[in-house]
Amino acid sequence: MTMPMESPITFSNVGKIRWWQRGIFASQTGYVLLALAVLLVIMHFASPYFFTEGNMQNVAKNFSFIAIATLGVTFVIITGGIDLSVGSMMCFSAMITSMVMTELSAPGSPAGALFVHMAADGKTVLANVPGLILLVSIVAGLGVALVVGLVNGFCIAVLGLSPFVTTLGMLSIVRGLGYVVSNGRGSFPGGPDADYFYAATSGDVLGVPVPFIYLVILALAMAVVLHHTSFGRHVFALGGNEKAAELTGIPVVRVKIEVYVICALAAGLQGIIISGWLGSAPANMATSYELNVIAAAVIGGANLAGGIGGPLGAIVGCVLLEVIRNGLVLAQVSSYWQQTLVGVIIILAVLVDRIRSRMT
Amino acid sequence: MAKTDATPVLELTGIGKEFGAIRALHDVEMQVFPGEVVGLMGDNGAGKSTLVKIIAGNFRPTHGEIRFAGSTVHFNRPVDARAVGIEVVYQDLALSDNLTAAANVFLGRELKRKFGPIALLDHKAMAARALELFGELRSETRPDDLVKQMSGGQRQAVAIARTRLSNARLVMMDEPTAAISVRQVEQVLGLIHRLKEQGVAVMLISHRMPDVFAVCDRVIVMRRGEKRADKPIHETSPEEVTALITGAKEAA
Numbered sequence: 202m203t204m205p206m207e208s209p210i211t212f213s214n215v216g217k218i219r220w221w222q223r224g225i226f227a228s229q230t231g232y233v234l235l236a237l238a239v240l241l242v243i244m245h246f247a248s249p250y251f252f253t254e255g256n257m258q259n260v261a262k263n264f265s266f267i268a269i270a271t272l273g274v275t276f277v278i279i280t281g282g283i284d285l286s287v288g289s290m291m292c293f294s295a296m297i298t299s300m301v302m303t304e305l306s307a308p309g310s311p312a313g314a315l316f317v318h319m320a321a322d323g324k325t326v327l328a329n330v331p332g333l334i335l336l337v338s339i340v341a342g343l344g345v346a347l348v349v350g351l352v353n354g355f356c357i358a359v360l361g362l363s364p365f366v367t368t369l370g371m372l373s374i375v376r377g378l379g380y381v382v383s384n385g386r387g388s389f390p391g392g393p394d395a396d397y398f399y400a401a402t403s404g405d406v407l408g409v410p411v412p413f414i415y416l417v418i419l420a421l422a423m424a425v426v427l428h429h430t431s432f433g434r435h436v437f438a439l440g441g442n443e444k445a446a447e448l449t450g451i452p453v454v455r456v457k458i459e460v461y462v463i464c465a466l467a468a469g470l471q472g473i474i475i476s477g478w479l480g481s482a483p484a485n486m487a488t489s490y491e492l493n494v495i496a497a498a499v500i501g502g503a504n505l506a507g508g509i510g511g512p513l514g515a516i517v518g519c520v521l522l523e524v525i526r527n528g529l530v531l532a533q534v535s536s537y538w539q540q541t542l543v544g545v546i547i548i549l550a551v552l553v554d555r556i557r558s559r560m561t
Numbered sequence: 562m563a564k565t566d567a568t569p570v571l572e573l574t575g576i577g578k579e580f581g582a583i584r585a586l587h588d589v590e591m592q593v594f595p596g597e598v599v600g601l602m603g604d605n606g607a608g609k610s611t612l613v614k615i616i617a618g619n620f621r622p623t624h625g626e627i628r629f630a631g632s633t634v635h636f637n638r639p640v641d642a643r644a645v646g647i648e649v650v651y652q653d654l655a656l657s658d659n660l661t662a663a664a665n666v667f668l669g670r671e672l673k674r675k676f677g678p679i680a681l682l683d684h685k686a687m688a689a690r691a692l693e694l695f696g697e698l699r700s701e702t703r704p705d706d707l708v709k710q711m712s713g714g715q716r717q718a719v720a721i722a723r724t725r726l727s728n729a730r731l732v733m734m735d736e737p738t739a740a741i742s743v744r745q746v747e748q749v750l751g752l753i754h755r756l757k758e759q760g761v762a763v764m765l766i767s768h769r770m771p772d773v774f775a776v777c778d779r780v781i782v783m784r785r786g787e788k789r790a791d792k793p794i795h796e797t798s799p800e801e802v803t804a805l806i807t808g809a810k811e812a813a
Contacts, residue, residue: 428682430681431682
C-alpha cells in the first residue's frame with residue numbers, strides 16, 4: 202500500500218469534522234463523564250469523608266459489583282438487543298458455584314473423595330490439590346451461565362423470538378431454578394478452598410479491591426474486542442443495520458448467540474464475585490439487579506436502539522450510580538431517595554444526548 | 562457488443578418463481594457476457610427485483626437453472642453468490658449508519674493483522690484502500706467519517722466502493738442513479754464504464770432511460786414476469802423501450 206493518505210481526492214465541498222465534534226467528545230459517554238467529574242468535585246466540597254482512602258475503596262468495590270455484568274449487557278445492547286436475565290443469572294451461577302464447592306469438599310461423598318481427604322486428626326478436611334475445588338466450582342458456575350446464554354441466543358437468533366420476551370422468561374426460569382436446586386435456602390461456599398474463594402472475590406491487592414482489578418482487565422479486553430476485531434465490528438454493524446449486516450455476509454446468527462453468551466458469562470462471574478463478598482449465595486440474591494445494570498449501561502451512553510456503546514460508558518454509568526448512592530449516604534439523605542434519583546438521571550442523560558444531536 | 566464466442570458470465574435458462582399462487586417470473590432466459598453492460602428495465606411489479614434477488618441468492622428459483630461462468634450454481638444465501646463473484650449494490654444501499662465509510666466498505670471482509678493467535682483489524686490499510694477506491698470514484702468521501710453524516714451521493718460511493726473490493730465478475734446495481742445529484746450520476750456512469758473496461762459484467766436496473774441509453778450495450782425489458790425484449794441498444798430507441806415497458810408494444 203504505497204498510496205499516501207492525502208492522495209487522489211481533493212476535498213472542496215466536504216469539510217473535515219473537527220476533533221471535538223467526533224469520537225468520545227460528541228458522545229453521551231463524554232457528557233456523562235463530564236457530569237461525573239463535576240459531581241466528584243461537588244462531593245469533595247460537600248463531604249470531607251468522600252475522598253478518603255476507605256471511602257474510595259468502598260466506591261471502587263461497590264461499583265465493580267455491577268460493572269462486570271454491565272460490560273456484558275453492553276455487548277447485547279450494542280447489537281440492539283436486551284438481556285433482562287442478568288440478575289437471576291448472577292444468583293444462579295453464584296449458587297451453583299458454592300453448592301459445587303460444598304459438595305466436592307464433603308469427604309464422604311463419591312465426588313468429594315477425588316478432591317479431599319481427612320487430616321490425621323480425623324476432623325480437618327484437606328484438599329488433595331489446593332485450588333482445584335475452587336477451579337472446578339467456578340467452571341461449574343460459569344458453565345450454567347454458558348448454557349443459559351446459549352439458550353437465550355438460540356431463542357433470539359435462530360427462533361427469532363423478541364429479546365425482551367425471551368430474556369424476561371429466562372429471568373423467571375433461572376430464578377426459579379435457583380430456588381429449585383437450593384430449596385430456597387441459599388448456599389454457602391465451604392470446604393478447604395473457601396479461603397481462596399474469598400481471597401479471589403473480595404480480597405485486596407496492594408489496597409485495590411480484587412473485583413476492581415477484574416473489571417479493569419475485562420474492560421480493556423472488551424475495548425480491544427469491540428474496536429479492533431472483526432467480531433466487534435460485526436457487533437456494531439448488527440446494531441446499526443441488521444439487514445445490511447446480513448446482506449454483507451456477516452454471520453448474524455452466530456454473532457447474536459455469542460453476545461448473549463458473553464452477557465450471561467459476565468453476569469455469572471459477577472454473581473460469583475458478589476457471593477464472595479456476601480459470604481453466601483442466598484436464593485433472592487441480586488433480585489432486580491438487571492434494572493441497575495441496564496440503567497448503568499444506558500446512562501453511560503449505550504443506545505437501546507443499538508449501534509452505540511462501549512466499556513468506558515458502562516463503567517462511567519456504574520460509577521455515577523455508585524457515587525450518587527454514596528453521596529446520599531454521606532449527606533445523610535434517606536437512601537430511599539436513591540432509586541428516584543437514578544430514574545431522573547437516566548432520563549436526563551438520554552435527554553441531554555437528544556438535545557445535543559438535534560443541535561448538530 | 563456481445564461476443565457470441567465467449568462464455569457468458571451469467572446464463573439463465575427457464576427461470577421461474579412462484580410465491581404461492583402468484584407467478585412472479587416465468588421462463589426467463591438471459592445471457593450476460595464479460596465486459597457487457599446490460600440494462601434491466603420494467604415497470605414496478607414487472608419482476609425485475611425478483612430476478613435480481615434470484616441471481617443474488619436471496620431467493621431460490623422455483624424453476625430453471627443458473628449457470629455462472631459455465632458451471633451450474635445453486636445459491637442458498639447471498640454469501641454463496643458473493644463467493645462466486647456476484648456483487649449487488651442495493652437500492653437502500655445496505656449501510657450501517659453508525660460505522661465509518663471504511664468500515665462499511667470492508668464490512669464482512671475486514672483486513673486483519675495477526676498478532677500471534679489474535680487477529681486485529683488493520684485500520685490503516687483499510688482506510689488507505691477505501692480512500693483509493695473513493696478516489697477512483699471521484700467521490701469526496703473521507704474513510705473515517707461516519708456514514709450517518711454523509712450525503713446521498715457519498716453513501717452511494719460507499720456502497721459501490723464495496724463491490725470494487727472483491728474481484729466481482731458481475732455487479733448488479735439496483736437504481737444506482739435514483740437518489741443522487743446530476744454530477745454524481747455522471748460519476749456513477751463513469752464507474753460503470755470503468756468496470757466494463759476491466760471485463761466486469763454490469764447489470765443496471767434503472768428507471769432512468771437516459772442513463773440506460775448512455776452506458777448499456779444491451780437492454781432487457783421485463784413485463785408481467787416475462788422477458789419481452791432483449792436488444793442491442795443501438796437497435797432500439799427510448800420510445801420503443803417505453804412502449805415495451807408500458808405494454809403498448811407486446812414484444813420485440
